[in-house]
Amino acid sequence: MKIVMLSGGSGKRLWPLSNDSRSKQFLEVLPSTNGERQSMVQRVWGQLNRNNLVKDTVIATSKKQTEMLRKQLGYEVNIVEEPERRDTFPAIALAASYLFTELNCALDEVVSILPVDPFVEDKFFEKLFVLEDIIQSSNSDLALIGVKPVIPSEKYGYILPETSTAGDNLSVKQFIEKPAESYAKELIEDGALWNCGVFAFELRYIIEMLSDKGLPTDYTTLCENYNLLEKNSFDYEVVEKAKNITVTKYDGFWKDLGTWNTLTEQVESNVIGKGVLDKNLTNSYIINELNIPIVMLGTESTIVSASYDGILVTSKESSPAVKEYLDDIITEPMFEDKVWGSYRTLEHTTTSESDGVITRRITVNSNIQSNLVVNNALTTWTVIQGEGYLEIETEVSRIYPGASIQFIPSKTYSLKSINKLEIIEVSIGSKSNGLGVTFDLSFRSKLFNS
C-alpha cells in the first residue's frame, strides 16, 4: 500500500496565524509527548511513523508548502509538487503518475488518500490496512473510512450505507453533503457515517482514468501538461462516478481542526505566547505570536489570536466566519518560514518618495550557504547577532554584530552563516520592482567551497 497525503489549504480559516505561506497544518499549537508543541502535520506524521507507514507515504502539495513540509518533517520526505494549484483530482492524479513511473509501483498497488489534518487516535491508522484489504479482496472500486457521528453536525459530509445492519464494512448507497440538522439526525438513525476524506483504490483505477481521458500517465509528461487537467475535485471526478464503494466504520475520536473553535479545544494551555487572562475566564484563549502582551478581561468563550499579519478577536461560536471578513484586509504574509531561516516584516510602509519601504528581521540558520538576489531597491543590512562570511563579487569579508552592508544591485553577493545570524534589513524601492534581498540556495559560491 502507498499513501498519498494531501497538503493543501488556503490558510484563511485560521487567520491570522495561517497565511498563504503557512497553512493551518503547520501551526505548532498541539501538545506533543515530549512537552513541546507540534503542528497537525507533525502529529499525523508521527502517527504514520508509529504505524510504520512513513516509508510508503508521498505528500502531494503546492510549491508554497514544500519548504515548510521539509522544515517540519525533514528532507527525506517524498514530495510531489504541483506545477500550479488546481484541485484535488489533478493533485491525486499527479501523485498516482509519480507512484507509477517514478516509484515504479505495480498497477495493482493499493493507494490510500489521507488529508493532512485529521485529529485522530493512533488506531485510526489501522483502518488504512482494512481499506487495503477491501480493495484487494472485493470488487470495490473505492474504499473509504466512515467516522461514527457523535452529533448531527451540519458541517460534515455523510456516507449512507445500503443497510444499517451490523458489520464494519458496508456497501455505500449515497453521499450527502452538509445536511440540515434534522436530516442529519435521520441519516444517523439510518446508520450514516461522517466522510473524513480517506479513500483507497487500486493504482490502475486512476491510471486508466487518465488514459481514457487521453492524458499522459508518465509523471514527467503529466507535469509538463498539468494545465490540461480540469480543475475538478476528486469527489466530482472519482467518488461520484464510482460503481462499487465500500465504507469501513471507525468508532473512535476524530476531529476536524479547521476552525479556531475546534482547534482551541485541543491546545493544552489557555495562553500560548505573551498574555494575561482574567482569572475568571475558563473557556477563553490567547494565542499570541507577537512580542507585545495581550490582556483579556471579562470576555468568556472568546478567542484572541495575534500574529504579524493581524489580530482576531472572536467568540468561539463566530470563529468559523473569519474567512468571510478577510477579503479586504489580507495583504502579503508578514512572517515567512524558510528552509534557511525566516523573514519577519517589522514594518511595511510607503513614503512620499517611494511606494514601498520594508523593514524586516531576517534569521539565517547556522551553516547556511546561499546566493543573495539583489533587486533595484536601496537595501541595507545591519547584523545584530551571529557571524558569517559575505562574498561581494570576488571578495570575502567577515560579518558580525554591528556590521552594516549597503547592497549595490549590479554586484553579486553570497552569504555563509557560521552560527545563527539575525539581520535587520531596510529596503526602499517600489512594490513592483521587489524589496529586500532574496535567498537562492540553488546557487552556491565557488569561493566558499574552495
Add this chain to the structure above:
Amino acid sequence: MKIVMLSGGSGKRLWPLSNDSRSKQFLEVLPSTNGERQSMVQRVWGQLNRNNLVKDTVIATSKKQTEMLRKQLGYEVNIVEEPERRDTFPAIALAASYLFTELNCALDEVVSILPVDPFVEDKFFEKLFVLEDIIQSSNSDLALIGVKPVIPSEKYGYILPETSTAGDNLSVKQFIEKPAESYAKELIEDGALWNCGVFAFELRYIIEMLSDKGLPTDYTTLCENYNLLEKNSFDYEVVEKAKNITVTKYDGFWKDLGTWNTLTEQVESNVIGKGVLDKNLTNSYIINELNIPIVMLGTESTIVSASYDGILVTSKESSPAVKEYLDDIITEPMFEDKVWGSYRTLEHTTTSESDGVITRRITVNSNIQSNLVVNNALTTWTVIQGEGYLEIETEVSRIYPGASIQFIPSKTYSLKSINKLEIIEVSIGSKSNGLGVTFDLSFRSKLFNS
C-alpha cells in the same frame, strides 16, 4: 481669576493606548468640530479658549508630560513643572507660588483648580466665574462645583450640602467617597452632588498655609525644596481641613472619561484605525494604533485596543480592572511622542551576545535642529524618507533616502531636517548603557547656524 489645570495620571487605566509618557488626556480619540480627532486636553483647552480663560491658565504637570502638552497646546502655554512626582497638594502649592512670585498675582487673586479630563458642555466653564464670585463675596475658604448626579454611581465622591433646599450655591456639610449604591441613593435624595474636582480659593489661603508650615512661598526656592512637601493629596491637606465650603450646582453633562468603558461612549466611530467589526456588533469598539488589522466577530459590548505597547481585549464591564493586570507586563513605552517628532520601537530583543537590541522608527519633524547624544551601543541609521543635514565633528553632509550612518561614540553629531525625516535605527548594546541615539534640542550646532 487664575486657573491651575492639573495634568497628571499614571497612564494605566487606558492601557495600552496610554503609557508613562502618554497619559489618557493626550489620546486623540474624541470627535472635534473640524472633523479631525482631538484629545481630552485639546478639548478642554478649546473650551477654556471659548470662555476667554486661556490667558489666565497655568498647567501644573510633571516633566514627562511637558513635551506632549506643548505639542498638543502650543509653545505659549504656561507650564509649572514639578521637579519630581509627589501628589496633588505639592503640585497645587507649587503652582500657587508660581502665581505669587513669577506672575506677581495679588494675595486676593482667586485661583481655580481644574482637572485636565472633565468631559463637559461649554456651560460648565461659566461655573468657574460663579466660584470666583463666591470666594470674593462670601466668607468661604473654598468653593467647588457639584455635578447633579444622574445615577447612584459607586465610583464617585459625593458632596452633601447642609440643606437640600432650593438655590444653586449651598454650604457644604460633608464629603462622602465612593458610597455603596443604596447609600448613594439616599445621598442623592438628600441633595448630594458629585465632586468633579474643581475647587476655588484665594491665593492667600495656600500661600499662608505654606508659611504656617515653614515652607518657602517663593517659586524658585520652593522648586529647590520640593522634596520637603509631604506627598499628600489636596483633599487631605486642604479640603478636609477647610471650615467654610460652598458648592455651586452644575446641572448639565459631565463625564469622567477615565476608563475604556466611559471613553468609548464618546468616540464617534466603532472602529478607529485598521479594523473590521462584525456587522451585527453595535456596542463593540476597535481602537487600533498598530499597522496590522484587527477583526472582531461575535463579541458584543467588547473593547479591543491595540498599540505598540500591547493589546487589550475586555468586556465593557470589566474594563476598569485593566490596571490590576498590568504589573507583570508593562515594560518601557513602545511609542514616545516628542516635541521634535517621535520614537516608535519596532522590536526590542536580546541576542546571545547582547542584552539589548532595539529597532526603532524615528520620525523627525521638518526644520528641526538637534544635537544627537550617542551612547556606547553600536548604532546604525538608515534614512527612509526626507532630507536633511548631518554634522559629524566639523563636517556637514546631506542625508537622503537610502543613506546609512554608523555612529561612532567618540564623535559629536548634530542633525538638521529639511523636510520630515523617517529613519530606521538599529542599536546593539546593553540596556544599562542605553540604546539608540537621543535628541538634545538644548544644544544647537554652530555650523548650522552660521
